[in-house]
Amino acid sequence: MSLKKQDLLRMYKTMLLIRRFEEQAVQFSLQGELRGSLHPCIGQEATNVGAVFALRPDDLMTCTYRGHGHCIAKGLDPREGMAELLGRETGCSKGKGGSMHWTDPAIGLLGENAIVGAGAPIAVGAALSAKLDGSDRVAITFFGDGAINQGALLEALNLAAAWQAPVIFFCENNLYSEMTPIANMIGTETLAERAEGFGIPAMIVDGYDVIEVYEKTSEAVARARAGGGPTFIEAKTYRLFGHMVGDNEPYRTREEVEEWRARDPIKTFPERLQKEFKIAKKEIEAIREEVEAEIAEIARFALESPWPKVEEIETFVFA
Amino acid sequence: MREITYAQALREALDEEMERDPNILLLGEDIGVYGGVFKVTEGLLEKYGPDRVIETPISEAGFVGAAVGLAMTGKRPMAELMFMDFAWVASDQIFNQAAKMRYMSGGRVKVPLVIRTQQGGGRGNAAQHSQSLEAVFTHIPGLKVALPSNPYDAKGLLKTALRDDNPVVFIEHKLLYNTKGPVPVEDYTVPFGQAAIKRPGDDVTLVSLSRTVLHALEAAEAAAEEGIDVEVIDLRTTVPLDLDTIVQSLKKTNRLVVAHEAHRRLGIGAEIAALVQEHAFDYLDAPILRVAAMDIPIPYSRVLEDVALPGPQDILDAVRRVVA
Incomplete structure (x- = not known):
């Protein structure tokens, strides 16, 4: 395994930062500080971090409206991210997005996307x-499992195969296409087998195992870099939060959520770091403290940031 | 000056710009070996190779989306939609992605993308191959929209489009490809947002665009024989829209007719009429008249299509009415 102790700790720190970021964002949403829809990636941090850590800083990426985790892992300044959620001038989109x-x-981030499947052809x-x-x-x-039924995604798979483009299609299968079980919406056992029909090699990974996600994604990245073309990865994952803030979750059972929560990587990964990798508990504690301080600073920065200038409302319609 | 066709003028613009800027590349269906269904890209594959003239599957959402990705990473793609009607298939990538990407990102990205396509009826292509949709693209913020009516503008506007850092919807007309006109050999561009006065006149301002400009000029000649002096304005672009040239003309004529091949309901004529009454109401001596396609799917049969689409006679009738 190419991962060193420092990498593992950095993975843990990033996962925890994402979790705490999203929890803070939910808090802001419930307090009315954050407008519109919020789709937290709570529960999917290991999937996000394992995959993004397999990339180089100059690699390119598109993701979805459940994309804060990918973006933070790729290097987006979380202060700019939170300020954007609060609609402030210091936000990464200056409050316009x-x-x-x-x-x-x-940082190679070509956008989250609010249209399911739309980021795939762009990538x-x-x-x-x-x-x-x-x-x-x-x-x-x-993209999520729901995107597997979108034309844009399927067209993108075909283009990537026809052009042998160096692209990884990373499907985070969290079992629900928004609020509907994906199993009811497809005719195959897995999502990965779709890709094979396009002539794209596919693999299935445990999205709750950050190291496995990292290793399998690294294989796909290496193939793409070497001119071997696209790969499709289906990561089995789960969101431990609703589709969005306000989702009352009638489509799944509490038992199912608890089963996944028992494997929550935010809880289990540090245990594994201690047992399997002999990392001292105090190093893990130190990361937790570091992240808490960072989140406090992120929240403060966002809340204290100025509002966008209304006279700049038309700026950036055109270049 | 030498005369070349509209199609040749477009090809020259692509060729010269591709030579000037190695980041320009073309994507589309049958644009390589076949040279495009209207032969606009003929010869470019041989000259620039398959890395710059990229043949795509019949997959408009896919390849327009890929063009957005190319544009966001330093390329200057020109994606060709074989028929305007196919834009609906790629509409998410045009309207939700290309048009909004810069604004949504707070200016962090730009999307220098040209979507070249052709529209219009008159050839019996029926309802899914004959639409004129410039008003739809004009409505969505973030897109520029150009519609050349002649070879000179075709070349000059396409060069401007290819040098623009924004998404441009470049709309040709299928019945203009074989029309000829003077085009200089030396490099020139036609700026966006500058309408052209095609024929000066004192009695009526007649605003038009794309192929309908030819009908407007024909109608103006016929009106002249009846003693009505018509000023014909070719918009050339609908975004940006040159309202100033229209208003300046109205100050002289006090009468306005707008003619286009797109449907009447919420066509560019409706927008111009609204703008004029907001900005130049005092100059109007008569109600503004519109000449446009009927609000029906474009029919197939010649006798039906001829009625559905506006022609020189319809424009002449409107000119007569506006001065009556």
Whole structure:
């Protein structure tokens, strides 16, 4: 395994930061500080972090409205992220985008997306761009199980196969297509087998095992970098929160949620770090304290940030 | 000056711009070996190779989306939609992605993307291959919209589109490809947002665009024989829209007719009429008249299509009425 102790600790820290970020965002939403829809990735942090850690900083990425985790793992400044959620001028979109449109080409982030499946063809274009440049950058597109039935996603799979684009299709199968079981919406056992029909190699990974996600994604990334074309990864994961703030979750049982919660990586990964990797408890404690301080600073920064200037309302419609 | 066709003018614009800027690349269906269904891209695959003239599957949502991704990563893609009607298939990528990406990101990205397509009826292509949809693109903030009516503008506007850092919907007309006109050999561009006065006149301002400009000029000649002096304005772009040229003309004529091949209901004529009454009401001596396609799907049969689409006679009738 290529992961060193420092990498493992950084993974843990990023997962915890994402979890606490999302919890703080939910808090802000309930307090009325945050407008519109919020789709927390609570429960999917290991999937996010394992996959993004397999990328280089200059690799390209699109993700979804449940994308805060990917973006933070890729390097988006969480202070800018939280300020954006609060609609402030210091937000990554200057308050013009909100929760579902974080974008920062400086870190390869070509956007979250509020349209299911829409980021996939954009990522294929970005991958083609890298290929045409003769660079070994790759693109990854994150999407949920629900996107598997969208035309744009299926068209993107075909384009990637036809062009042998260096792109990883990363499906976070959290079992629910918004508020409906994905099992009722498809005719196959797995989502991964869809990809095989396009001539794209596919694999299934345990999305609650950050190390497995990292290793399998690394294989796909290596293949893409070497000119081997696209890969489809289906990560079995689960959100421990509703689809969005306000979801009363009639479509799933409390028992099912508790079963997954027992495996919650935020709880189990530090245990594993101690047992399997002999990392001292105090190092883990130190990370927790660090993250708490960071979250306090993120929240303070966002709350104290100025509102956007109304006279700039039309700025950025055109370049 | 030499005369070339609208299609040749477009090809020259693509060729010269591709030579100038290696980041420009073309994507679309049958644009390579076949040269595009209207032969606009003929010869470009041979000259620039498959990395810059990229043939795509019949997959508009996919390849327009890929073009957005290319544009966000430093390329300057031109995606060709074989028929305007296919834009609906790619509509999410055009309206929700390309048009809004810069604004949603607070200016962190730009999307220098040209969507080239052709529209219009008159050829018996029926309802899914004959629509004129410029008003739809004009409605959505974040897109620029150009509609050349002649070879000179076709080349000059396409060069401007390819040099613009924003998504541009570049709308040709299927019955203009073989029309000829003077086009200089040397490099030039036609700026967006500058309407052209195609024929000066003192009695009526007649605003038009795309192929309907040819009908408008024909109607203006016929009106002249009846002693009505019509000023014909070619909008050239609907975003940005050159309201100033229209208002300046109205100050002289005090009468306005707007003619277009798109449907009447909420067509660009409705927008111009509203703008004029907001900004130049005092200059109007008569109600503004619109000449447009009927609000029905474009029919197939010649006798039906001829009635559905506006022609020179319909425009002449409106000119007569506005001065009556």
